[in-house]
Amino acid sequence: MRNILLAFDGSENAKRALHYIIDFAQDASKPPVVHVLNVQQEPVLYGEFVTAGTVEELNQSFLDKSQRTLAEAASALQAAGVDYQTHAILGNVAEQVSDAVQRFGCDTVVMGTRGLGSFKGMLMGSVANRVIHEVSVPVLLVK
Structure with missing residues (x-):
């Protein structure tokens, strides 16, 4: 694990994944580069009163949250002295994670098993499941 993509949504499991990477980096003989990716789902808008300005404002609001x-x-x-870059993107999470793996040359994806989705009772989150099937590199899930 030299070039890691951390899918980070701020959930407790994502925070545990973050701390897993920090612990790994501090013990590694050659510290990794970490790409921290937050993907916000693009807003779905319907109606005749939706303007380009409205869409742009919503997109900017989501990117600010990211x-x-x-x-x-x-x-x-x-604080841990780990080399990192952050990336805020709008779109489908699994697709954007897969694209980021290719774009940044990542060799591993690290993410929490469940994020901020509404299906809290799922054993493994649907996003994590889709990412596993979408990316071409190993995925480390942290619970």
């Missing part, structure tokens, strides 16, 4: 979420991970990584 930046706030990423700031938490960035703070922890910086």
Whole structure:
């Protein structure tokens, strides 16, 4: 694990995944580079009163939320002395994780088993399940 993609949504499981990476990085003989990715689902809008300005405002609102979420991970990584980059993206989470793996040349994806979705009772979250089937590199799930 030299070039890690951390899918981070701010959930408790995502925070545990973050701390797993920090512990790993501190013990590694060659510290990894961590790409912290937060994907916000694009808004679905219907109706005749939706304007391009409305869509742009909503997209910016989601990206602002993403930046706030990423700031938490960035703070922890910086305090631990781990080399990182943050990425805020709109779209389908599994697809964006797969794209990011390719774009950044990541060799591993680390993520929590369940995020902030509404199906809290699921053993393994649907996003984690989709990511496992979508990406071409190993996926480490942290619960």
